[in-house]
Amino acid sequence: MSDRPHLLLVDDERSIREPLAQYLGRNGFRVTAVESASEARLRLAANAIDMVILDIMMPGEDGLSLCRHIRETSEIPVILLTARTEETDRIVGLEMGADDYVLKPFSPRELVARIKVIFRRVATGGQRVTAPDGANYSFAGWMLKTQERTLVDSEGVSLPLSTAEYNLMLAFATRPNSVLSRDQLLDITQGREANAFDRAIDNQISRLRKKIEPDPKNPTLIKTVWGGGYTLSAEVRKL
Amino acid sequence: MKKLRLWPQSLVGQIIALVAIALFVAQAINFGLLLRERQRLELTGQTAPAVYRVVDALDNRVEREGDRQRGRMRARFVTGAPELTGQARPDVERRATVMFEDVGLRILSVRAVQTSEVMPVRRWERIRMRANGDGPHDHSVGLLTLAAEYEPGKWVVAQARSGGDRPQRFGGWLVGQTLILYVIVLLPLLWMGRRLARPLKQLTGSAQQFARTGAADAVDERGPGDVRDLTMAFNAMRARIIAMLDEKDRMLGAIGHDLRTPLASLRVRTESVEDDAERARMSETIDEMNRMLEDILSLARAGRSTQAAQKVDLAALADAVVEDFIELGSPVDLADCDRAVAFVRPQQIRRALRNLIENAIVYGDRAHVSVLHENGNIRIAVADEGPGIAEDRMEEMLEPFTRLEGSRNRETGGSGLGLALVRAIMAEHQGELRLANRPEGGLEASLLLPG
Numbered sequence: 001m002s003d004r005p006h007l008l009l010v011d012d013e014r015s016i017r018e019p020l021a022q023y024l025g026r027n028g029f030r031v032t033a034v035e036s037a038s039e040a041r042l043r044l045a046a047n048a049i050d051m052v053i054l055d056i057m058m059p060g061e062d063g064l065s066l067c068r069h070i071r072e073t074s075e076i077p078v079i080l081l082t083a084r085t086e087e088t089d090r091i092v093g094l095e096m097g098a099d100d101y102v103l104k105p106f107s108p109r110e111l112v113a114r115i116k117v118i119f120r121r122v123a124t125g126g127q128r129v130t131a132p133d134g135a136n137y138s139f140a141g142w143m144l145k146t147q148e149r150t151l152v153d154s155e156g157v158s159l160p161l162s163t164a165e166y167n168l169m170l171a172f173a174t175r176p177n178s179v180l181s182r183d184q185l186l187d188i189t190q191g192r193e194a195n196a197f198d199r200a201i202d203n204q205i206s207r208l209r210k211k212i213e214p215d216p217k218n219p220t221l222i223k224t225v226w227g228g229g230y231t232l233s234a235e236v237r238k239l
Numbered sequence: 240m241k242k243l244r245l246w247p248q249s250l251v252g253q254i255i256a257l258v259a260i261a262l263f264v265a266q267a268i269n270f271g272l273l274l275r276e277r278q279r280l281e282l283t284g285q286t287a288p289a290v291y292r293v294v295d296a297l298d299n300r301v302e303r304e305g306d307r308q309r310g311r312m313r314a315r316f317v318t319g320a321p322e323l324t325g326q327a328r329p330d331v332e333r334r335a336t337v338m339f340e341d342v343g344l345r346i347l348s349v350r351a352v353q354t355s356e357v358m359p360v361r362r363w364e365r366i367r368m369r370a371n372g373d374g375p376h377d378h379s380v381g382l383l384t385l386a387a388e389y390e391p392g393k394w395v396v397a398q399a400r401s402g403g404d405r406p407q408r409f410g411g412w413l414v415g416q417t418l419i420l421y422v423i424v425l426l427p428l429l430w431m432g433r434r435l436a437r438p439l440k441q442l443t444g445s446a447q448q449f450a451r452t453g454a455a456d457a458v459d460e461r462g463p464g465d466v467r468d469l470t471m472a473f474n475a476m477r478a479r480i481i482a483m484l485d486e487k488d489r490m491l492g493a494i495g496h497d498l499r500t501p502l503a504s505l506r507v508r509t510e511s512v513e514d515d516a517e518r519a520r521m522s523e524t525i526d527e528m529n530r531m532l533e534d535i536l537s538l539a540r541a542g543r544s545t546q547a548a549q550k551v552d553l554a555a556l557a558d559a560v561v562e563d564f565i566e567l568g569s570p571v572d573l574a575d576c577d578r579a580v581a582f583v584r585p586q587q588i589r590r591a592l593r594n595l596i597e598n599a600i601v602y603g604d605r606a607h608v609s610v611l612h613e614n615g616n617i618r619i620a621v622a623d624e625g626p627g628i629a630e631d632r633m634e635e636m637l638e639p640f641t642r643l644e645g646s647r648n649r650e651t652g653g654s655g656l657g658l659a660l661v662r663a664i665m666a667e668h669q670g671e672l673r674l675a676n677r678p679e680g681g682l683e684a685s686l687l688l689p690g
Contacts, residue, residue: 015504023510057496081503105503105529107522108510148585149559150551157578159555160585162562207562211555 005119006048009033010040010066011055011081016104023108024053029115037061041069049076051115054098056082071097077118081106121187137173139234140221142212144173151212159211164204172222172232181229205230250439251432258428259421266417286334288399289351289385293335294342296395297387314397321386321396325352328383335385347388353381431463438462438470449477491539498532534656537590538639541663546584548668553579553588553617553688554610560592561608569600574609579617581688583668588686591664591672592619594657595684599623603681612690619686627676636674637662661686 007029011017014035021033032047034040037060043049052070056063067078080101100114137144141154149166150158161169171180171188180188182201209216223233247253296314331351339346386396441458449455455477460470506525512518554576564571592608599606603623611618628636639659661684662672670688677683 013500013504015501016507019504019507019511023507104499105506105525108507148546150585152549156550157580158549158551158585160551160559160589162559162566164566165559165562 004028004030005050005115006030006032007051007053007115008040008043008047008049009053010035010037010058010063011053012036012058013055016055016081020053020108020111024112024115027112037063037066040066044070044074044076051118052076052078053111053115054078054080056080067098077122079111079114079118117187136239137170137236138239139173139176139232139236140212143239144169146170161211162207165208165211168201168204168208172230173236176232176234176236179225179228179231185229201230249436251429251436255425255428255432258424262420262424263417266413266420270413282330282334283338285383286331286338286351286385289331289383289397290335290338292397292399293385293387293395294339294344296397297344297389314395317386317394317396318392319394320388321350321394323350323352323384323386323396325354325382325384327351328353331383331385335387339387345389347391349388350386352384354384355381434462435466438466442470442473445477446473449480454481488540491536495532495536499529502529502532531656534660538656538660538663541660541667546586548582548584550580551583551585551588553581553583553619556585556588557592557608557610557619560589560596564596564600564606569596570605571596571600572605572607574607576610577612579610579612579690581617581690583688587664587667588619588688591661591686592621594661595621595686598657598684599625599682602626613687615690617688617690619688620683621685622677622681622683624681627680627682628674630676633674637672658684 005028007024009017009021009024009031011020011033012035017033017035021031024031032043032049034043037058040052040054044052052067054063054067063080063082067080070076070078077099078097080098082101082103099118102111102114135146137146143152144150145152145158148158148160149163150160151169152158167188168185171185185201205222206216209219209222213219213221221232221234223231225231247256292314296316328351331353332349335349335351336346339349382398382400384396384398386394388394438458438461445455445458457474457477458470460467460474462470502525506522509518509521509525512521555578557576558573561571561573596606596608599621600623603625605624607622609620609622611620637658639656658672665672665686665688668688670686673685673687675683675685
């Protein structure tokens, strides 16, 4: 019984909570479903919870506040369920340190896939990949704006990035000067938009190089590491 | 024909121009009347001495006749029409006739001539001229000869000096007086005008800003009463519109949330449906509803964007959007293009371009995207290989909830909001959505943005 990861599902909507708990149960998880943040706090204190699936909009204490509480007291991963798509709300949520988020209405399969990605990362002792928190990163005259998924050049002109390019760029910007293998890159970038990333990493790297390298033939920013993978060779400042 | 730009466009300018013109016309009329009166006086002044002599001569005719040689001849009596040399003065004749009638003398006919010669100026004339500011030199004095027929065939002829034609100094007088009037009337008017114009200008600025951005500062309530009333009314309207727009946003947010929750519930439940095909169709329908909801919310929010405009390379933007489609295996390609920088909100342009590409794929099988520089504008063109749209239905396609009937892919549905949303986004960017059938077949939809 304890082999099965224990999920705490927090959602005030019964019409979502109950079928979702059933579905997650059928997919190999032990699920405790509660309808409020206060109840969730009790369960967190009493049970060994492996992950929290958290609705943002709830009467009483909302999901964001609970998420902050969880992050302050433990390392339990959190996935946010949100009905809002206004970007400002998204950012506020992710600053609270959630690991990922899905937008309602979501595909339960996708939710399960994301849960599994996070568990795999935890199992392999991987670094916590919090979802982009609205911060911007600057390196070598460029700025990566996470809110708009654009790179801004030294003249202040924005170059919008495709989803795959953006995910790669974010992976590099958050881990500057460390070597990332192709598998690692796939892992990191696939976590968020699983279906949008099935082309070879190399292809995306070369697209990125075309955009940011002064001379794409002789890359100085995104360098190839023999036998290892790629590394962003630049000073990155988080803004 | 090009309109003359002399006439001022502003309210204050027009009022001032109008007042200036009216003042000038009034002055001119005044001047005309004065001139006429003055000429009449002058004529009377010229005529009176001669008339007086005639009257005097006729009154004293009896004594005079016997005493003809005594003293200087002030008037002489002749029989038969006298020979008069000099310039005829019909105006003096008319005036003299009237004057004779006024004193009750019956005169049959009057003739008057004037000879102009330089004569010594008399002392009293010199005094008068000095009083008028005229120089006493070069003054030609006319000699007026007046002949009156007091009985048939009998004439009396008298001579008198006339003042001659004194130079007219009226023109300068008019200009001077008009200038004084202008200063007295126009200066306060100018001050008043500025008082009026400043709040009006502010009001205009605020209204324009509101039209552009959907938000504007309140205008200071100052200036004359009716302008203040207008400002107050504008401020009240502005506050009400902002409140309504805010209310709309809140309501849309609530609707979005309230509809998404049951959709999410439904979406989760579909997973318990055993039949795979049935389950896929259900979740497709739910996704479709969600997309529609998103479109409605986006369209309703259009024009009140919170994202700031920035310099964006539209070629890179098109590349990123096309790349995302290619990732998903969609038949989209992008022609090579140069950097094309425009001042836009990138997320919205992405959205607009995505909508056009989706349409092209659904109705036209493939999407060919290109970014072009055109007359200082940047055009992002999305061409497809479909049947195109009948010319008379193009305009209709841009209206919300219009869908192309007889499309090859009826099942695809869509809310019919796609192009309406694109058009709203373009309007917000002072751009344009253009649809055209391609000569080689298929439709070309373009986003035109100021570069």
